[in-house]
Structures are given as structure tokens and as C-alpha cells.
Amino acid sequence: MRKDAFSLPEGMIYLDGNSLGPLPKAVGPRLQEMIADEWGEMLITGWNRAGWMEQPARVGNMVARIVGAPEGSVVMGDTLSIKVFQALAAALKMRPERRVILSDNGNFPSDLYMAEGLVGLLEQGYELRTKSPEDVAEAITEDVAVVMLTQVDYRSGRLHDMQAITEKAHAAGAVMLWDLAHSAGALPVDLAGCKCEFAVGCTYKYLNGGPGAPGFIYVRPDLADEAEPALSGWLGHRQPFEFDLNYTPGKGIERMRVGTPPVIALTALEAAMELWTDVDMQALRRASIALQEQFIEEVERDVPQLTLASPRDPQERGSQVSFRFEEGYAAMQALIARGVIGDFRAPDIMRFGFTPLYIASADVSAAVRILREVMGQRLWDDEKYRIRARVT
């Protein structure tokens, strides 16, 4: 519990850290310092003097520790969608004789869209094949070049078994790419142990890096010097400041850098990541499960209108709990208007994230009390049109 490290509005119960994490108090002062003392005073020399040039790797190492990856195997930059594209393109080059990207329909749509864009660009018979989450492991046939899955389903919180699916992928000769958007900072991840070739993720959810904070990419260290960067920008070049006319990929994970790094955004994220230095991910997971179990128990006892949409076994969930309710959109707006912040995913999912760094058991009980009031009195009937106009 590190609630004192966050700036949370008085009276708000924030159960949406799975979408956008709240503001760590360290971010504002650090950003102000970077703006005034680094950009303002050092100007161009900040690239070296303030360590901006190494920041993508430095912050990458902070993320690496959270996801069980070794030092030097993660680099920051761009967005999660771009990192998906990078990883997919490199994965396909590793299996030139295969033509299938396999995913599931529980994946976050942007991952599927990026794959669709890549397939449309390549032509040559490439295909994005999508199965249901339950069937995807069995669908890893020997024509699959790369399996791309998000560990935690963004709607239900359902958890894929990274280890087991990666083994299946490898047994079929496929490359494995994991999207850790809802995993990094939510639960222990063992990238090194799972042996997947690629992983990607974002940092604005559980890692609290701020709206639109940079993405990350992991490449398994033994492959990092052979992964081909299709997005071959100058900062992935072996010697960017030689200004060669031809691209030579940099060493290891550095080649997954693309353009000039977003220093201001990375500085906010770096400050946010300081919080994680002494977080025990196993203890965080136990606390997260305790909060989720309490929430499910109290909602099922007090708010019978809602139907659990997440797996009942906590070992099969990430760090969120979702309930189905037909008028969920309007009900969620009424709940938000009363200071309990969750979110809604079409068609009928009310989604609640549990983040033990700043959410305690008492918050869960308070949230359920307000939810019960909203649901029992159908409080959204009065206001739904007003609210709908404001929040889409």
C-alpha cells in the first residue's frame, strides 16, 4: 500500500487503474525539473548531459524488472500498437516459410488491427487467423508463424497461461508474442521463464506513466541480435550519429528503437516507475486477489442485478473484475458521478480494476455500498441523457 505516493482526488474511489493509472506525486516535480533545468538550461546538450539518449533503455530496465525480463532486454518508445507491429514484423521474418498470424478474439482490437494492417501491406498470402480464447491453444498448427495473444482479456480479465501456450507455440515451431498491457504491474510475469520470443506492453495502466505514456518491447536476449527491425529508424541504427545512408541495426534490443525518443513523456514515466523499486510482485498479487474476492463477494451479496463476467477462479483472472449488466453504460455513468470510477466496455461490461498500491479493503466496501445504491434506485434513469452527452 503506497496510497501516500499518489495524488488522488478527495472522496474518489478509483477502480480504473487498469485503464489509466492515477498521478504519482513524484511526477509533477520531476517533470518541472526536467523542463526547467534540463530542456531549459541544457537545451541540445541535454541529450548527453541529462542522459536523454539512454532513457529508453534505462526506463526499459525498470519495466524489465516488473515483467521478469533480464537487464538490457526491454526498450521504451512509441505506442503499444507500434510495438505490436514491430514485434509481428520481426517474428514473421523469423519464419519466412509460414504465413499465419494466430490470435484470439479476446485480444485488444488494436493488436488485431495492427496485424491486419501488416497483412494488408505484405500481401503474398499472409493471413490473420482469429480463434476464441478457449480454442486458440489448440489452433496452433504448423502453418502458424507467430502466435500473438494478450495475457489478460481487457473485458473479462481472463488470464491466459503464458507458460503453457508458449510451450505449445514452440512445439509447433511458431514464434510467441505476448501483449502485457493488462499484466505489467498487475501481476507477476516471468518473461525469461516463459521463453517467449517477444513481448510488448503499455505503461499508462498499472504502471501509472500518464495518459498515452510510451510502449515497451521485449526481445528474448538470444534473438535480439537477429530480430529484423522493419521500423528501422535512426535511433535503432548501430551508429545513428554517423549518418550513414544505409541502415545497420544496432546491438540487441537497441535496434527496436525507432525515432527520436519522447523525453518529456519518458521523464514522467521514469518518475512513476520509481514507485516500483521495492514492490514485491507476489505480495501485490495476493493483495490484488484479496480485493477482487472481497468485491465479488460483496457485489454478489448486495447487488444481485449484476452477473459476474470474469472467471470465478482468481488464478484465472488478471487484476480486474467485470460484471455484465444490460444498462451497464448508463449505470456506470451514474456510479462515476458518485465518485466510484470504473469503466464500461460494449456491449454490457462494467469493469473494475484493483490496484493494491492505492486501493484498500475499505475502498472496496465503500464502492459496493455506492454501487448498491445506484443499482437499487436505478439512479441513472434521471440523468443518463445528460451524462451520455458528456462522456462517450
Added chain:
Amino acid sequence: MRKDAFSLPEGMIYLDGNSLGPLPKAVGPRLQEMIADEWGEMLITGWNRAGWMEQPARVGNMVARIVGAPEGSVVMGDTLSIKVFQALAAALKMRPERRVILSDNGNFPSDLYMAEGLVGLLEQGYELRTKSPEDVAEAITEDVAVVMLTQVDYRSGRLHDMQAITEKAHAAGAVMLWDLAHSAGALPVDLAGCKCEFAVGCTYKYLNGGPGAPGFIYVRPDLADEAEPALSGWLGHRQPFEFDLNYTPGKGIERMRVGTPPVIALTALEAAMELWTDVDMQALRRASIALQEQFIEEVERDVPQLTLASPRDPQERGSQVSFRFEEGYAAMQALIARGVIGDFRAPDIMRFGFTPLYIASADVSAAVRILREVMGQRLWDDEKYRIRARVT
């Protein structure tokens, strides 16, 4: 002249705004407000309440005015390198029967690298063909799908004639892509008038958006609904919050959005762009040329060791002046150590940017006096090893 709007270190003469613009005073307070009052207080609801979701288009319109593009034709995001890739991929789809990307060896290497990466991904006989800047217009043959050029050469400042080359490209049936990295905010650009299909650029140079500030992309409005986005991220989808499993491109320029927008970086940029509201680009250009002409005249009079590397005709230069000097790297470090900030580009280019918003005639004379001292006394001899270790 808006020097009072910038936070510049006392005693520094900053002639490197062509690489990283200095800090506009408005940025720090605005960023602090966004962090505390928007992220901190609104959290997830900031996407709507604080207008984060529309920010890429809103800031895009601010950039559009600077580059002569109509409202709604520019969108912000990612980096310049990514925007180059997007534009090239869409351009190639517009000429499916052609296989050549034509550029010149005066282009910024990252543009060439991104093209190389795309060609390597596509295979199918695609080719990046590179000519010298003088010969590129004549090399636009009927097998060229897209001509990709940077208007202002990053080393010499040499200016391409956008209008004439675009006409040649169109006469040969090719698509035209301009990189405006060293043009936007440096000189008047008339994108609408030049009729090129695509343009891209960055915002951390003359537009002062901060280190690694987001890139931009322009698509000619009559083509914006048919350009195919290869980097088809969810925020380019027509209805991102429907979470469809299939990608349907958004309307117009919106489809060139990719992932979640970098709100913190865009907020810094938006504050920096306020400065441009009342800037007359023609007057800025006249002031820039006057500063450049003064610099060349005084350097050639007082510092005979240096040889002009930029075109002598100011109409053929952007907003920078470059000189050749064999020991230019070390000499530039000695100059920087004395508060005159320019930069160096291999093998022997000493580069100076002229930005009338915060550089005046007196600064130019003072810079030349210090340059004369450094060159006359070979001041870098004493210190070059020390400096080389610090600044690469």
C-alpha cells in the same frame, strides 16, 4: 522577435533551434496544470473532459497553419520516422503497379532507413533508389511510385523547390511526399499550393515542442478518405470505442492516428504552438535571411578558416548556415563551451540555425566574435579530449 516568450540561459547564444528549440515559458506552467488538474483530478475522464482525445487533431490544426495546409488535414502523433513509414506505405498502395521509392542522398538518414525497412518488409521487387539532390528531379521516371524528399538539407540547409519537384513527380505519375522537419516554423510552406499528396515533419526543432515532441502527417484532403493506413491502430479506426474485431479506417486524416496519443508530450507542444498564433511567416523568413546573411558576411570577413557549405543564394537555403572545417567537431565543442551553441554533422560540417523568434542581429555579431576567438587561437586544442568524452 519574441525572445521574452522563451526561457534561455543567461549569456547563451543559441544557434541550434534547428535541432532542438528552446523552452517556451508557457510550457512549464501549462504542463503542471495538465498534470495536476487534468491527469491528477480528472483521471480517466480527462480523455473527454480535458479534450485529450481530440488533441492530435487540435494541435494538428495549429501546425497546419504554419505549413499552409487546410484545417483538418494534419494530425499529430508518434515520431517523424513513423510518419514517414505511414506516408510511404500509403503512397505505394496508391501506385500498385510501380515499385520504386525515389529519394536523394541529402535526405535525413532516418527517412532512407524507414524506406529501406519498408522495402525489406514488402519484398516483391520494391526498391529504394537514391540520387544526388541535384539529379533527383531528373530521375523521376515512370517507374517511380513515390518521390520522398526533405525540403531542407539537414547538413547544408540547401532548399528543394517543392512546387517544381512536385509538378515533375505528378507529370511522371508519381506520388509526392515532403519531409518538412527543417521547414515547419523555419520558412513559409504552402502545402495546399504545392499539391503534394503527403507531408510529414517533427515539432521539436523550429516549433519548440521539446525533446522528442510528436511528429505530424498531412494528407491532401481529396485523398484522405482513400489513403490506406498500414499502421492501422485503434485510434485511426472509425469507431475505436466500438471495439470491433475488424479495422475500418476513420474519416479523413483521423485514420493516420495509430495508438493512444501521447497527451503529456502533446500538451507541451500545444503550449509551445500558442506562440505561433500571430507570427507572420513571410516576415519571419525575411528576418531569418537577414540574420543568415549577416552571419555569412561576418564569418567570411573575420573567420577565414571556415568555408561556406550552404548555398550562397539565401532563396536556396532554409533557416540555417553551415560551414566546413576539418577540425569542426572539436572547434564546435570549444564554441559550445563558450556559450555559442551550434552543432556538428560528420564529416566536417559546423551548423548554425537562425530563429528570429529569439535570435537578434546583436546575437549574431556576438557569436561571430566568439567564433573568431575560438578559431584564431585554436582554443579546442587544449580541451578537445575532455570535451569529446562528454559530448558525442
